[in-house]
Amino acid sequence: MNRTRLVFSGSGGQGVITAAIILAEAAVIHEGMNATQSQSYGAAARGGATRSDIILSDNEINFPVVTQPNILVCLTQEAYTSFAPIIRPGGTLLTDSRFVQTTKKVDARQIELPIYDSVMEKIGKPIVFNISVLGVLLGITPLVRDESLLAVIKERVPKDFIGLNTDAFNLGLSIGRGYFSN
Known part of the structure; x- marks a missing residue:
């Protein structure tokens, strides 16, 4: 990997910012x-539009603003409508099929998966939706090693919730990896 630019977008309360911080910390630490x-x-x-930009690089980062992400994650229809046009040609656009109906034609690989519904069916706690999204992301693109992300989850999440978050991450990883076997 030389440089990857990501945008996580959704609404307040979905854990978009937390997910972005966990990913960035896994890459650095x-x-x-x-x-x-x-x-x-x-x-x-809660409920307002939220966006978090992340740049991961093997080299120095001189300009920390993402204008055309290689990877765009949209967890609400509003986020999709606002940000789908900015994706870098040939990039990856990940959406949750419960909350987003993809309507735009973009020059990107569009991946629509039932992440939220899977979390509710298998885990039953919507609070870990963001961690499952991270798992899906690592299942479809090798940004960091799984164990790096899990290590940050264990460092950041309260002790009583580590198991729940680990299960959510593994569920997402399974969904992401399963995408390629379909």
Whole structure:
């Protein structure tokens, strides 16, 4: 990997920013990469639009703003409508099929998966949806090693919730890897 630019987008309360921070920390702390992470969100803490930009690189990062992501994750219809046009040609666009109906033609690999529904069916706790999204992301693209991300989850998540978050990550990983076997 030379440089990957990602945008996680959704609404407040979905854990978009937390997921982005976990990914960036896994890259820096456990992979020895350089990373930047920034966020913007609407006035409403819950339900408002949220976006987090991440750049992962083997080299120095001089400009920490993502204008054309290689990877775009949209967890709401509003995020999809706003950000699908900015994806880098040939990039990857990941959406959750429950919350997003893809309507735009973009020059990217569009992956629509039932992440939220799978979390609710297998785990029953929507709070770990963001961690499952990270698992899916690593299942479809090798950004960092699975164990690097799991190590950060164990460092950041309260002790009583490590098992739940590990299960959510593994579920997402399975969904992501399963995408290629279909």
